[in-house]
Amino acid sequence: MILSILLMTKLSEGYLILFSGLVIVFSALLTLSLFFKFGLPVMLYIYKIITKGPDKKIKDIPIASDDKFTGEEAAVIAAAIHMYLNEQHDFENPILTIKKAEKSYSPWSSKIYGIHHKL
Template identity: 65%
Template sequence: MFIPLMSDQINEGYVILITGLLIVFSALVILAMFFKYGLPLLLYVYKIITKGKDKKISEIKVEADKDFTGEIAAAIGASIHMYLGEQHDHESGILTIKQVKKTYSPWSSKIYGMQNRF
């Protein structure tokens, strides 16, 4: 009677093992197919929807703002410098370690845990 029980448990373990392996490897195959075929298709559809030409960086013209002067750039740079400087406290690198002595507590005493059985 014990042997068929063991056999059922072993067979059940193999079923769980094979099912788990099939799930994992099928998910990996589906992901590989999606990244190989699905993403290029989605990018092509996105390109059709947006109808934008592919521009290279060298083709993009930079337009200068006439109102942006050096004084504005200096004010922005100074404010960023002050903001980043206030984020960190300047502390000394000296560590002080003080030993703390624990006070006596009867709750942690092992004497009260002993019992006399006479």
């Protein structure tokens, strides 16, 4: 009698945990799907309205030049980029050699001293 009551309470607790977990997971999935279906397009539309500027074509944008930028500065920048991209590190041999390590005998790892003796 007591055993059956204990089994019923444990069984009902298991179903309660299962049901609550399923409700949490599926409600989270439903919330995320509704957000991606309706909330995200609204947010993108609002962002587009906020950042909307006057439409310009590429040919209408003037090319601004800096008169202070000289050829010497361009040469220094080009030399720095060239030195960075061609930077040589220490030469390392790409050939790998694998040597087998010799294991010395240890009674601690010996199988003959195992605790399970089959008779």
